[in-house]
Amino acid sequence: MASDTSTLPRTEPAPATPAAAVTTPSLAERAQADGVRFLLALFVDLTGKPCAKLVPVEAADELQHEGVGFAGYAVGAIGQQPCDPDLIAIPDLDSYTPLPWVREGLALVHCDPHVEGRPWHFAPRVILKKLLAEAKAQDLELFAGAEVEYFLVRRDADGTLAPADSKDVEARPCYDARGLTRMYDHLTGISAAMNALGWGNYANDHEDANGQFEQNFAYADALTTADRVITARYLISVLAEQRGMTATFMPKPFADRTGSGMHLHLSLWRDGEPRFPDADDARGFGLSELAYRFLGGILDHAPGMQAVLAPTVNSYKRTGATSTRSGATWSPRRATYGGNDRTHFVRIPDHHRIELRGGDGSANPYLALAAALAAGLDGIARDVDPGAPGTDGVVRPELPPTLLHAVEALGADPVVTAGLDAAGPGVAEYFAALKREEFFDWHGTVGSWEHDRYLTAF
Template sequence: MSEPPSLAALCEAAGTKFVLALFVDLNGKPCAKLVPVEAVETLSAEGAGFAGYAVGAIGQEPKDPDLVAIPDPASFTPVPFVKEGLAIVHCDPHVLGKPWPFAPRNILRALVQQAADAGFEPWVGAEVEYFLLKRSAAGELVPADDDDTAARPCYDARGVTRMYDHLAAISSAMNQLGWGNYANDHEDGSGQFEQNFRYADALTTADRVITLRYLLSVMAAGRGMIATFMPKPFTGKTGSGLHLHLSLTSGDAEVFPAGDSTEDARGLGLSATAYAFVAGILDHARALQAVLAPTVNSYKRTGATATASGASWAPNTPTWGGNDRTRYVRIPDAHRLELRGGDGSANPYLAIAGALAAGLDGVKSFADPGEPGSGPGDSLPPTLLHAVEALEADPVVTGMLDAAAGEWAGDAVPSVAHYFAQLKREEFFTWHSDVSSWEHHRYLTAF
């Protein structure tokens, strides 16, 4: 078997002049250094150094040694449609020569290995929803398209056509990269869109979600727009999800379809392993929401009781069923399940890792999801604080967050799960302590 091409060779073949050596923190913030092609061999050999505390939520203090981003040549992505000669390479952060356990890409790598140890290869598709906005003369956020005012704009051919230049540019970019863009549509909220690409292995899909968010942000900005993945930017409109389509193979064989009718316990064409995987996700759903819906704003989306279109499309109870978009876990066909609990703020590495951890736990314990339409009986957490409390009580989801800590056993490195929970708890209370305009309207002259 021949050696895969080096990063330098990939740059030469693509005509690359600069590389963004990129990774994300636990919040999903993309961090990078711009490396000239003349220094790419040094990047490959030594990585790119970062002051980890300055990065953000990645488990470091100012006194800590450098975070070193080691490029993964398999993720090399030329993006000449952003800047001629520019490419992205996703990186695995290391500290002192060991994979840093707070790095989301390293966490997902660990879960993919756990799946491999159990005999499976995970495959993932992702639906990236977002809004295209601008600021009005008064400074308010409004849809970038002034004519996007229909009461029910979803799938409106005229809305897609008015945004043709942006949508076509993103579609062409995805297809140039070989991602297989197969649909671009106007979603349920004014100014909301979705652009789909083919599924791939878990790590590749997570990388592509991060890359697509970057492309959408910078290419929209080039047209004077703001692309936002905020879960619920407007009170009365539908929010943005990050729905994940999950499946497993073992060798060359699909795992989820039933081998015969005697194996299909619920009549949806699934195998016993697939039903157990669904059950695992349902059993850990409350804790999973801390990584699938990881912001204060997330719970404005799942808690919505009404929207302009009449539906929120965001499940607030962990139930499952067939081709039913009101369910937390939807079964579109016998080859995959759709996890609908995630939103646009989800870090794709953590969201996918969490889904794998929960599903594999269900497989390990031969869990039963119950009849279609049912679930564990609890509602999903109503706030980020409740989700954090559920996370801390769930050893499977906390174990997922700590999954990359193996090489640091015995070192003075805090638990990633504890760090993440504290991070999110502080986020909640920072919001909670901020006096809002709602409070002025409600209380200013009420007493």
Template sequence: MTTVATPEVTNAAAAPTEADGISLADIAKAHDVRFLLATFVDMTGKPCAKLVPVEAAEELENGSMGFAGYAAGLIGQKPQDSDLVAMPDLASFTPVPFIREGLAIIHCDPHVDGKPWPYAPRVILKNTLARLADKGIQAKIGAEVEYFLVTKNPDGTLSTADASDDSPRPCYDARGVTRMYEHLTSISEAMNSLGWGNYANDHEDAAGQFEQNFNYADALTTADRVVTLRYILNILAEQRGMTVTFMPKPFMDRTGTGLHLHLSLWSGADPLFPGENDPKGLGLSELAYSFIGGVLQHAPALQAFLAPTVNSYKRTGATTSSSGATWSPRKASFGGNDRTHMIRVPDNKRIELRSGDGSANPYLAIATAIEAGMDGVGTNIDPGLPSGPGESRADAHQLPATLLHAVEALREDPVVLASLSCDEEIGRYYAAAKEEEFLTWHNQVSDWEIRNYLTSI
């Protein structure tokens, strides 16, 4: 739970780009890297990669690393389609010697037949940012990555990895943080070695739940860092015999896992959200309010990307937890420094979008939120007055009750449906996949059904 605005920092570990005339092989050798994990994610956020020896860095850079896209996952391909070719972004080069000595991650943009693949999440976000740049605007994003540390029991159930972490209200517990000292400090040191600016590591609201914060950056860099951090967390926890999960609601009686996004718009060095003489009282500009209005207007459809799994709606639908609060909004409302709203305004330079969860693909979540907000800017949507503490406007959208409801909202929202690379067909492809995911779950017979229906008649 981020409580303070964080200063912007440059990425101390940023690599040179092709424009500097330095090759990927040169960058790798300068960092004593022997192998490259050439990485991209599919639409679900699953990381896909090939392990490339530095001796083949030139082939990777020249577009010789092909993937069978249909096999990789949800990324808009059929078995008969041409290869996805991973084109590395040199600026994303990230040495990870704390994972394996001599290893680095490099994020790639999938191409097909020589062109960026419009279904690829990183390409989708880059397309959104290019359209934003055409307006002279840049987006800067902060992300709060929450997660649980668990172990899987022989019967398939989950237990908290720290057996002593069993309080109903463990948030900020100093003892829980201390027991997980080795894990938390190893992640903190990893982030700081990469120049991310880790500034806090805390026990979250549920037993077994943690959050580790890092400074905000431009939108693409932050999305890359979320993907990288999830990978780092998974591997380092596994080395200690634990499992990291970003599942939104792994325990029904505990708070769920969010991916809260802090969004701001800038023109060069000037923030665009602060305003003077704001009659609504939050110190925001008209542009900021229109951006908020766009996000709220399109909130039901956005949830298909911010809360993209069946399990997501166990989190947003919860009415309470063992701690007494769910920290997940149920309506599309906004207000000041109040965590019960979908949009919290902690200061006049940023807004916090709180309806996303740990299963969200950061590229798609950020891209669609920006597109919705900019639609509000383009149409001068007025979000009305901010809601008071714990309140919401009577006309505020109710957030979808299930993934299927979110899919239906997406299909009925032409702005969000067409926000993926400006192509409605991609939105329909994603909606169909998510509908199938819901129906696959729905077709399973659960223990609840056996208990309630076996002898009910």
């Protein structure tokens, strides 16, 4: 929710250096230069769970050229059964990230899972790379910024969840300077790490709920941003644990307080030039027709995208909220767009970008960006006009009220399902089955709300 004026590009990306002029250091050379002793070879499953093996630097060459194996079914939601061949995680050297703030001598490298020599089409990073390649075939490149919101919490002796800062009790704590100061060590530790890694951290703030924070970093190409979201979650979680706290990206940990979003700031570029700005925009937002067609596609496919952007039962406690202690939910309920107005599904902060506000803290950033790109490219292909902003005279689809409704909307949307299946068939169906099972697993539980309402009601 915080100010995000630096989230997307204002200037042309730096031109690429000719390949012939570059000597790329090996993974072992990079690690040795940084004093790294161990490498986390990491990827995520469809739910965003980070999976890794700890590889000693002495095996870095083997990791680079042969990868490292995982029993795929044991990983989790990644489309394998116990009888299937191993996943082989192949590192992307461009994602190499030293993490001395976590442990001295530790680095992380994001990997693409392969099976029998081919990229595994259930792997979220592989899916996003395939969609980005499809955009590249149209001479388009997706840039993205992400707002990472989270809570710092603790469990009391009776199991009750509470903000880690016991003094964080104000009804409207957003931007509170005292709350920021009490969490100074944690926040500045994350900020220093982000800046040392070249991410360009430009703001750290107390968000709208007690115990909730956001730490912003600069835009990048979509794959790099997705990698950084995963790295940031890992970094935030581990450093919070070291200080006796739990960092949670759960969308709605407290029923009466604002939930955590993951807003995505999107723009398209071609040949190093931004394609969204247009000073002659008759609608007054300074956007090009390409931007409006991209936006139109996202609005058209909003219901089908929500199972990806808000992929948990808990997500719909956030989007379905009607009020919070602070007085606002900051989560959209209908697929609208508008200017610098945070009540919309898509906000237009300025003429460089659009902000997709439907996602939450449980979203897998690779899948969220893949779904948004698939929807936006469809809007361009079909020349979709988003119509007038807001709701005046325009019927806008409501967003699904529960995860089950979202799964049904996903199944009815061939564009979003094709996006999930971009690297190979069966992913959308598998993902929908996982999420349907999650909903009914929750639905089959009995909790305190039912006891309070029904125990003596009849």
